[in-house]
Amino acid sequence: MHYTPGCAVPAATIHTPSRFSAQYDVQSRQNLDACLASAARAKAQDYARENLRLDFADAEHWRALAAAAGFNLPAWYVTSTGGKTQGFADRLGLTIHEVYAATGCRSFRSFVEMNPTWPLFAHVGVLLEIAAELAAERTAAITH
Incomplete structure (x- = not known):
């Protein structure tokens, strides 16, 4: 079964770069999604701290x-x-x-x-x- 973000499925097949595929249940996939989202958010915050103006009087x-x-x-x-x-x-x-x-x-x-x-x-x-x-x-x- 193919995993589509935002869809609740009983199990999802995640295609990896290798010839193997991994089976995840919904809870494991949600944990993985949360970890990936957290990493993306941390990366965006680091970028903002280094490159964007963050102090506005208004x-x-x-x-x-x-x-x-x-x-x-x-x-x-x-x-x-x-x-x-x-x-x-x-x-x-x-x-x-x-x-x-x-x-x-x-x-x-x-x-x-x-x-x-x-x-x-x-x-x-x-x-x-x-x-x-x-x-x-x-x-x-x-x-x-």
């Missing part, structure tokens, strides 16, 4: 904005890409046109490339600030 403000928007900021060690940033912009209801008006970036990729050493949570924090500013402008326009 971090607490971003957490408050994220809580108000109904979601958590990404983990501190997650690297940023245009696609990941666009996903958060979509969740906030921001279009690239609104981001362009605020930042001058014509794509989410260029938005990320503008600050390549920032982790994803920092880029999402800026998006949260843009969304909050637009919401305040809409509220002011309605009340006046």
